[in-house]
Amino acid sequence: QVQLQQSGPGLVKSxxxxxxxxxxxxxxxxxxxxxxxxxxxxxxxxxEWLGRTYYWSKWFYDYAVSxxxxxxxxxxxxxxxxxxxxxxxxxxxxxxYYCARFISREDHYGMDVWGQGTTVTxxx
Amino acid sequence: xxxxxxxxDSLAVSLGERATINCKSSQSVLHRSKNKxxxxxxxxxxxxxxxxxxxxxxxxxxxxxxxxxxxxxGTDFTLTIxxxxxxxxxxxxxxxxYDIPYTFGQGTKLEI
Numbered sequence: 001q002v003q004l005q006q007s008g009p010g011l012v013k014s015x016x017x018x019x020x021x022x023x024x025x026x027x028x029x030x031x032x033x034x035x036x037x038x039x040x041x042x043x044x045x046x047x048e049w050l051g052r053t054y055y056w057s058k059w060f061y062d063y064a065v066s067x068x069x070x071x072x073x074x075x076x077x078x079x080x081x082x083x084x085x086x087x088x089x090x091x092x093x094x095x096x097y098y099c100a101r102f103i104s105r106e107d108h109y110g111m112d113v114w115g116q117g118t119t120v121t122x123x124x
Numbered sequence: 125x126x127x128x129x130x131x132x133d134s135l136a137v138s139l140g141e142r143a144t145i146n147c148k149s150s151q152s153v154l155h156r157s158k159n160k161x162x163x164x165x166x167x168x169x170x171x172x173x174x175x176x177x178x179x180x181x182x183x184x185x186x187x188x189x190x191x192x193x194x195x196x197x198g199t200d201f202t203l204t205i206x207x208x209x210x211x212x213x214x215x216x217x218x219x220x221x222y223d224i225p226y227t228f229g230q231g232t233k234l235e236i
Binding site: 045046047107110111112115 | 125164217228
């Protein structure tokens with residue numbers, strides 16, 4: 001059973017860097033057919049995909065234009081975890097942040113496993 | 125980016141009745157080689173992360189009750205709950221995975 005356990009601070013000051021970690025159990029971060037995503041949910045409820053990483057002979061990264069230049073997603077194979085770093089945050093970055101696995105194996109597709117979510121508030 | 129729009133924003137249905145939620149994408153999400161639509165549905169209850177219900181527009185995720193069904197193709201999709209149960213009260217989202225960035229609908233709040 002695959003599980004994602006998130007950790008990180010719930011309060012970040014404006015202009016600083018938001019850093020979260022997602023520990024993966026039950027799957028391998030570099031396994032075929034899995035991409036590891038960060039998604040956030042605004043206080044009004046909307047879901048916004050932020051970025052992903054996946055391994056296919058090498059590591060690939062995709063980021064949303066809205067946060068490009070501020071975001072870094074790092075896979076750590078030795079610790080089976082991925083991290084999110086979002087710098088120069090503003091109060092508009094206040095949200096619940098989720099890590100999620102997007103599976104694409106044997107015709108099984110979708111974000112099938114999610115972390116528990118981390119509520120992050122950016123103070124001005 | 126592919127814009128995904130749901131309707132209605134909220135919906136009240138009696139227990140045992142049918143609930144229907146619509147989702148429209150700004151362009152086709154049909155994966156030509158697979159001949160399947162890259163459209164998923166998620167259920168989110170308060171304080172919980174979203175839960176995958178349906179992928180490929182109509183395939184139920186393991187463990188999802190068969191009262192949940194998905195239909196549609198191209199740009200227009202529907203999630204149907206055939207007989208609403210109390211535990212189905214939640215917000216429902218559709219999501220396209222045809223192209224990056226993945227995009228979600230704004231959500232439909234389902235109440236009794």
